[in-house]
Amino acid sequence: MTQQWTLPAWAVLLPVVVGLALLVAVLLLAVRVGRTGRRATATAAEVGALRDVVAVLEQQQRAPTVPPTTPSDYVITRVGDDPPEVEERAPASVSRPPADRPVVAAPLFADLVLRESVVQAASLAAGVRRALAPEVRHRVRLEMKRDVKRARKQRRTDLRAARRDWEARRRAEVASEDPGLDEGSAA
Template sequence: MDSGLGWLLAVGASALVVALLAGVAVALSARRARARLEDQLAASREELATVQKRLDGLARRLDPAPPRATPQEFVITTAGLPDTRREQAAPPAVPDRQLTTREFVSVALGESLVTIASFGYGVRRALSPENRNRIAFEMRREVRRARKQRKADLKEAKRRLRAEAFVTDTAEDAA
């Protein structure tokens, strides 16, 4: 009995050690992946900042001062002009902060689920019996219209052919 109990304790202890080692390995792997992602994020932010500076410089070089409307001119839209009211009404800037994994997953899955749900709704609505019947009705109507148009075109072509044949026959008779 003692050897069986000892054997079970040894197996249980070794399984516990293996589980702990696996957990530590997974945690280290996750930590390395997170560090790699943070490095990539920092690099992309630096690249974005340099591109933004370059774009601002180009914009200043191309258009140093925005065009202003003269008082005599009638302006329909102010799309290209700066809007001081819009700048004042802008919401305060959100400070940069690191998203937690849970927040990131929530945002990513939330947007994906909304997209999938709206696509599914659109497909379900497009394939509804009412829409299928409406589409079939419109197709039948279009086929009938095209058939009538072809018949009218054929009649017109025959009429022209007869008229040309009549003109050539009378011209030959006169000659």
């Protein structure tokens, strides 16, 4: 004795669709993690370059200053002067060995990425909840009714104007085709 099973199509497709959605979500999360990791590496390089700049500026500040002797020493801006040596040293900081660069631990990095995702999901859910609130739906429904009434009224007005114009043209055509008709009807 054989038994036949009948299963609705949605019961078969639902797990497949959910599985695909989860796969896409995991892939998107992996791409995002990779991008954030590259950004963190680039940021670490920028931080190192800025530390070098700060060190140079601190050295310049600690250097003894010579009192100005000529009026040209009172220049406020450095426009037209040679660029400071800080800009020359910035590319050298990029080629530092990886051991000197700060590294964010993997658990901390994952925690930061997940927190950001949770915050974005929560804000989306709050927005959807607010958009689907009964008072918002009621307000939208009222605005739609008003707009439909206004459109109907405008169409009726346009139709009346078009009908008047059409009738006026028809009368003008009839009058231009048979000028004797007006004289005969008047007599």
